[in-house]
Amino acid sequence: MKKNHFKIIFWFSAFLLLCGCYPQENGYVNEYDLVATNYDKEFNFSANKTYALPDSIVLIGDQTLTGEPIFVDQATATLILNQIRTNLNNYGWTETDSLNAAIVLLPSAFKNTNVYYYYDWSYWGWYYPGYYPGYGWGYPGYGYPYPVATSYQTGTLFMQMTYKAGIEASSVPVVWTGVINGLLNSGGSSSVNSRITSTINQAFTQSPYLK
């Protein structure tokens, strides 16, 4: 009788161990997109609804500080600028040149490559002589497993509304900021473009005070 109950308990314990795992769900790439906005609540947007946009978008990098700026490729920049333009115009704003505009909207972008280090013994263990499951891998000079690397690239778009009349000697007031962040190297360019469009729209949708 006892033998039987230990069998039941063994299989039940195995089942419980499986239940204890952390949940994980693989989402679609657009589920990694984030849209953040913030604004100066003292600023009167409705009284300052003229804006100017540049023709290009600066790509922030080390060389931005040390030499000539580099820019986002023009096709993507045009897509971004047109989408910003459409949203502002829909909110009743008027585009003009930078000298006459109350607000100068400055978009900029940032790319970041994140590297994951990942190692799984089973890659080589099936072949390696003398390998037993659970053995470690001694890499000269390190003392821990030699990793296999994989990477993903993220992109961030900053949209900053600066108020020209508020400029002081050392600071330019930013009255609204929109930040969009997501994965870059997943899906084709049409997928990325579609996500850029929808996330820019979202930045304005969640900022109704710009109307």
Added chain:
Amino acid sequence: MKNLYIILFLFIATTTQSVAQLGENYLTLQYSTALGLGSTHENISKMAWRGFSLDYKRFVASDLVAVGLDFNWNVLYEKKSYDTYTAGTASLSGTQYRSLNVLPFMATFDYFFADNDHVLQPFIGLGVGPVHTIENIDMGLYRYNNKEWHFGLKPQAGVWYYLNETTKLSLSSEFIYAFKTSDTAKRELLTFNIGFAFIPY
């Protein structure tokens, strides 16, 4: 309702030829599901199907009174659909993945309404001890992680069903209450558990 009482009475009154429980040790291993209550439910409203509990009881003083130690692990999880979260002037939009691990480590006291001679042994009890919680909120490529130790209480009720001299089927429900800390809100869970209680030797 009257019929139900009669059936319950007959079950409890049904006796077996078992040995006394006084001095016996029982281990209880249960599959555990949980539902958040209050603010815990507002954060994650889905039923948690991942969990287990491990419980040790020793009958002391009589066949009806047991003291012991109890460990639970329940994992609440929910994917929230795309939404906008606002705090002050800042707004953040995205898809959130929320999970909350609740791990109580409790000293328990249980009172049984029937001894080991009966087919059904209903019981009530109380657990007291620390509760460890691990909360993750994944949004975009970022994760908010909060680990905390709370002081907690766990009133519980259940029933053991006689399978053989050393093994019982165990059904129980617990209300896990982890008091708020200076940094973390209180956590409230209602668990429903099924498993086996057995003498481990």
